[in-house]
Amino acid sequence: MGRIFASLYDLMLRRAEHACLRAWRRDLLLDVGGEVLEIGAGTGLDLPHYRRDAITRLVLAEPDAAMRRRLARCVERENWSRAELADARAESLPFPDASFDVVVSTLVLCSVADPALVLSEVRRVLRATGRFLLIEHVAAAPGSRLRKWQARLDPIWRRCAGGCRLARETTRSIEQAGFSIAALASTELAGVPPFVRPAIRGSAMRS
Numbered sequence: 001m002g003r004i005f006a007s008l009y010d011l012m013l014r015r016a017e018h019a020c021l022r023a024w025r026r027d028l029l030l031d032v033g034g035e036v037l038e039i040g041a042g043t044g045l046d047l048p049h050y051r052r053d054a055i056t057r058l059v060l061a062e063p064d065a066a067m068r069r070r071l072a073r074c075v076e077r078e079n080w081s082r083a084e085l086a087d088a089r090a091e092s093l094p095f096p097d098a099s100f101d102v103v104v105s106t107l108v109l110c111s112v113a114d115p116a117l118v119l120s121e122v123r124r125v126l127r128a129t130g131r132f133l134l135i136e137h138v139a140a141a142p143g144s145r146l147r148k149w150q151a152r153l154d155p156i157w158r159r160c161a162g163g164c165r166l167a168r169e170t171t172r173s174i175e176q177a178g179f180s181i182a183a184l185a186s187t188e189l190a191g192v193p194p195f196v197r198p199a200i201r202g203s204a205m206r207s
């Protein structure tokens with residue numbers, strides 16, 4: 001992903017964090033407890049929202065070295081001494097089957113190389129009653145003007161935004177990976193360009 005992207009990341013997200021993301025992260029993580037894995041943890045923007053009293057293990061997986069350095073600083077700043085940092089791609093998670101109660105992914109499935117493989121890994125490491133919590137930006141409605149713009153802009157956006165893809169059909173991928181999506185809502189990000197606005201947030205259960 002690179003040092004420049006990592007150093008600009010929090011700044012690039014600042015408007016969206018104020019407009020909605022900070023509140024969404026807080027809501028998403030409000031009742032999270034037990035053994036928790038976050039994939040693509042980035043610079044640690046979710047970290048302040050985890051409840052220390054309810055979490056028995058917190059693993060923050062992040063494959064990019066520049067992002068991981070910032071994540072380590074965030075862990076220190078937030079005084080999360082128990083958090084474990086892992087250099088791990090979500091396509092190949094270095095954890096046994098059924099080792100987590102919750103897996104968290106915020107703005108990650110747009111960036112991974114192979115979403116289907118990532119989702120099968122998430123499912124594998126989750127316990128049978130486990131929850132997959134997510135906030136992701138996604139493809140606009142098929143055939144819409146916005147979807148056409150996403151397709152046009154995707155090649156440029158990808159290069160400028162750390163490999164991020166604009167038009168992933170993430171809800172469908174999650175369902176196809178064997179999750180139930182009853183608690184996953186479609187929504188709109190604020191504070192970002194229109195082609196990044198279509199989003200989903202909530203939870204998916206192993207079904």
Ligand SMILES: C[S@@+](CC[C@H](N)C(=O)[O-])C[C@H]1O[C@@H](n2cnc3c(N)ncnc32)[C@H](O)[C@@H]1O
Nearest residue numbers: 040041042045064067089090106107111112113
């Ligand atoms: C847009 S950032 C999101 C960071 C953070 N989750 C957040 O909410 O701000 C995407 C993150 O996914 C990470 N990433 C990219 N490819 C990945 C992969 N294959 N597995 C896990 N993480 C990946 C990137 O390094 C980056 O930190």
